[in-house]
Amino acid sequence: MASFVRITLDDRVYLAEEGAQLVAAAKECGVYIPTLCNYPGIPPKGACRICTVLVNGIPHTACTTKVVEDMNVVTTTPELEAFRTSIVEILLAEGNHFCPICERSGNCELQALAYRYRVPVSSFPYLFPTRDVEAWHPKLIKDHNRCIQCKRCIRGIHNAKGQAIFAFGKRGDKVVINIDRETSRDISDELAQQAMDICPVGAILRKGKGFDTPIGRRTYDHAPIGSEVAP
Amino acid sequence: MTRKIIIDPVTRVEGHGKVTIQLDDDGQVVQSRLHIVEFRGFERFVQGRPYWEAPVLVQRLCGICPVSHHLAAAKAMDVVVGAGTGTGLTPTAEKIRRLMHYGQVFQSHTLHFFHLASPDLLFGYDAPPETRNVMGVALANRELATQAVLMRKYGQEIIAATAGKKIHGTGAIPGGVNKSLSREERDRLLKGDGGPLNADQMVTWAQGALAFFKDYYRQHRDFIDGFSRFPSSHLSLVRPDGALDLYHGVLRAVDAEGRRILDDVDSQDYLQHFREEVKSWSYMKFPYLKKLGPENGWYRVGPLARMNVADFIPTPLAQEEFEAFRAVGGGKPNDRCMLTHWARLIEVLHAAECMRDLLQDPDILGSDLVVTGSRQSEGIGLLEAPRGTLFHHYRVGEDDLIQMANLIVSTTNNNEPMNRAVHHVARAMLTGVKEITEGMLNAVEVAIRAYDPCLSCATHAYGQMPLEVTLVDARGAVVARRRKSSVLAST
Numbered sequence: 001m002a003s004f005v006r007i008t009l010d011d012r013v014y015l016a017e018e019g020a021q022l023v024a025a026a027k028e029c030g031v032y033i034p035t036l037c038n039y040p041g042i043p044p045k046g047a048c049r050i051c052t053v054l055v056n057g058i059p060h061t062a063c064t065t066k067v068v069e070d071m072n073v074v075t076t077t078p079e080l081e082a083f084r085t086s087i088v089e090i091l092l093a094e095g096n097h098f099c100p101i102c103e104r105s106g107n108c109e110l111q112a113l114a115y116r117y118r119v120p121v122s123s124f125p126y127l128f129p130t131r132d133v134e135a136w137h138p139k140l141i142k143d144h145n146r147c148i149q150c151k152r153c154i155r156g157i158h159n160a161k162g163q164a165i166f167a168f169g170k171r172g173d174k175v176v177i178n179i180d181r182e183t184s185r186d187i188s189d190e191l192a193q194q195a196m197d198i199c200p201v202g203a204i205l206r207k208g209k210g211f212d213t214p215i216g217r218r219t220y221d222h223a224p225i226g227s228e229v230a231p
Numbered sequence: 232m233t234r235k236i237i238i239d240p241v242t243r244v245e246g247h248g249k250v251t252i253q254l255d256d257d258g259q260v261v262q263s264r265l266h267i268v269e270f271r272g273f274e275r276f277v278q279g280r281p282y283w284e285a286p287v288l289v290q291r292l293c294g295i296c297p298v299s300h301h302l303a304a305a306k307a308m309d310v311v312v313g314a315g316t317g318t319g320l321t322p323t324a325e326k327i328r329r330l331m332h333y334g335q336v337f338q339s340h341t342l343h344f345f346h347l348a349s350p351d352l353l354f355g356y357d358a359p360p361e362t363r364n365v366m367g368v369a370l371a372n373r374e375l376a377t378q379a380v381l382m383r384k385y386g387q388e389i390i391a392a393t394a395g396k397k398i399h400g401t402g403a404i405p406g407g408v409n410k411s412l413s414r415e416e417r418d419r420l421l422k423g424d425g426g427p428l429n430a431d432q433m434v435t436w437a438q439g440a441l442a443f444f445k446d447y448y449r450q451h452r453d454f455i456d457g458f459s460r461f462p463s464s465h466l467s468l469v470r471p472d473g474a475l476d477l478y479h480g481v482l483r484a485v486d487a488e489g490r491r492i493l494d495d496v497d498s499q500d501y502l503q504h505f506r507e508e509v510k511s512w513s514y515m516k517f518p519y520l521k522k523l524g525p526e527n528g529w530y531r532v533g534p535l536a537r538m539n540v541a542d543f544i545p546t547p548l549a550q551e552e553f554e555a556f557r558a559v560g561g562g563k564p565n566d567r568c569m570l571t572h573w574a575r576l577i578e579v580l581h582a583a584e585c586m587r588d589l590l591q592d593p594d595i596l597g598s599d600l601v602v603t604g605s606r607q608s609e610g611i612g613l614l615e616a617p618r619g620t621l622f623h624h625y626r627v628g629e630d631d632l633i634q635m636a637n638l639i640v641s642t643t644n645n646n647e648p649m650n651r652a653v654h655h656v657a658r659a660m661l662t663g664v665k666e667i668t669e670g671m672l673n674a675v676e677v678a679i680r681a682y683d684p685c686l687s688c689a690t691h692a693y694g695q696m697p698l699e700v701t702l703v704d705a706r707g708a709v710v711a712r713r714r715k716s717s718v719l720a721s722t
Contacts, residue, residue, distance in 0.1 A: 135630035210283030214410035215395025
């Protein structure tokens with residue numbers, strides 16, 4: 001049976017399930033902590049750092065931090081907000097993100113965070129990297145221009161044998177996430193859709209389907225990201 | 232001394248262009264050109280993208296008529312996904328797309344006539360520039376200006392309801408549409424919310440705009456009948472029975488005598504009949520009918536051409552106007568450049584009637600939105616954009632990525648006619664004249680403006696708004712240059 005402990009979130013005391021992921025516990029308490037690489041149901045990685053909060057005064061990634069008794073969490077300070085804004089700006093500058101033509105526009109978590117943190121344009125120089133579009137797979141397209149390497153696809157999408165169908169290729173600043181030719185063979189339409197859905201940006205696309213959600217019915221058309229937790 | 236006049240920029244057009252007019256030692260106009268000086272390259276950067284992105288990507292060519300590119304690309308991709316050409320969609324999908332297109336034609340034509348062209352008509356082409364603009368129209372004729380704004384707004388509301396937003400929506404997808412109308416949307420557009428933005432009011436205002444132009448024509452018949460008038464061929468899509476159809480049809484062209492020189496060709500066969508010529512002094516290409524060659528195969532497109540090519544208009548009020556328009560031509564294609572405005576307003580009325588009819592059609596509330604069939608490697612989509620026939624042609628690889636794109640945009644089709652129009656007006660206005668006035672140069676622009684050119688679309692283009700006139704001597708030295716912000720000065 002779960003035991004509940006007292007924690008402090010932004011100067012207010014809550015009861016939270018001991019050992020729960022801090023991001024999820026804060027959400028239960030109605031406190032929004034932004035995430036990008038985190039995805040419910042798959043092991044957290046702490047890759048993007050946007051969920052960084054202060055736990056007892058020390059920066060922690062909230063997706064990899066578990067609830068313990070009497071923890072004092074500060075989710076929002078001017079420094080944390082500036083840090084998160086910088087992460088969004090770096091990600092936008094590092095890839096080729098052209099929202100006007102991207103079918104994830106309106107459903108894209110990176111775009112939604114850019115709106116939340118009021119980033120109309122990155123303050124970092126755009127790198128405009130030369131990247132290709134991987135289109136050999138019969139059901140999926142991997143657009144490397146848009147990939148932010150959050151690993152949600154690697155961690156969350158597996159074939160019937162439990163094998164990951166996405167994998168890292170190359171190293172260092174050349175690293176890419178590819179579709180695995182062996183493990184992705186014969187994947188179902190449902191799994192292909194799950195792969196597209198798990199991607200926070202528009203880097204994984206299902207072939208032959210696009211723009212089928214009209215403007216006005218997309219996730220972030222009417223309310224900014226985070227308002228589902230803290231309106 | 233020979234001289235070269237440069238008008239740069241040409242104003243009250245969409246995009247950036249300039250005019251050069253060369254005069255010889257006797258002050259005779261020896262050469263006139265409309266140069267399109269902006270470049271973008273959409274045909275290149277759509278390559279390598281998934282085919283379903285094309286309707287959303289290519290519409291970024293333009294903010295005035297993105298729907299035209301959106302729909303032309305979607306029509307091409309209908310072919311690619313095996314949904315056929317034009318008539319293969321579900322009734323709901325085809326009617327929603329048509330409604331979107333008529334909204335687009337309605338708002339774009341309204342924008343052009345009232346905001347861009349009407350200052351020349353209300354005040355005269357030689358009126359002071361500080362009066363001869365849209366603000367001058369608003370001050371001189373408040374009711375007309377208000378109607379213009381609301382008519383454009385109505386067209387934009389139609390687009391927003393069908394495409395998701397007013398500019399750069401996503402409504403048309405390969406094989407259909409991603410939404411139909413809700414009853415609330417339909418009722419609001421059909422009846423308005425107690426205000427003037429309703430379908431009947433748009434028909435009434437369109438008739439009022441036509442009455443305004445016809446009254447102007449009665450009072451300025453000599454000017455209109457004589458201004459920039461020259462024979463040409465005319466090209467348009469028509470419905471297979473010869474009706475005006477702005478969304479889909481077969482390609483038909485007539486010569487200056489009205490004889491058919493392209494006889495109802497399937498749009499998928501366009502490449503067998505058309506070629507494009509490149510000239511070093513413009514980013515805009517020169518299309519022509521292959522069998523007649525570049526010298527004789529050029530043609531006009533747009534409202535005037537459509538009135539000359541179609542046999543009838545399938546909505547009653549526009550048909551009445553069409554008959555009156557055709558009577559002026561005396562049985563031949565009408566070659567009066569300025570009557571393009573009349574033709575444009577007839578299409579405004581036609582679009583208003585079509586929108587009203589479609590809004591009363593229960594199919595626009597349907598839920599059967601998309602069809603697919605046997606995947607094809609190539610697709611061609613044509614429609615009649617506000618400025619004329621628009622061609623989109625794509626090849627798609629087995630990996631679903633676009634390999635080739637060719638766009639022949641309405642304004643591109645009008646490249647040769649616009650150059651001839653510039654030459655005619657320059658010769659009529661500037662030959663032997665000692666002092667060139669701003670009004671004379673605006674007359675050149677008035678001729679260009681009648682075609683409602685979208686130079687951004689035509690070159691798939693980039694750059695600052697708008698147009699420049701240069702006067703050079705026989706040795707090529709620039710004698711005078713006129714920009715809108717500068718004063719004509721001899722050098």
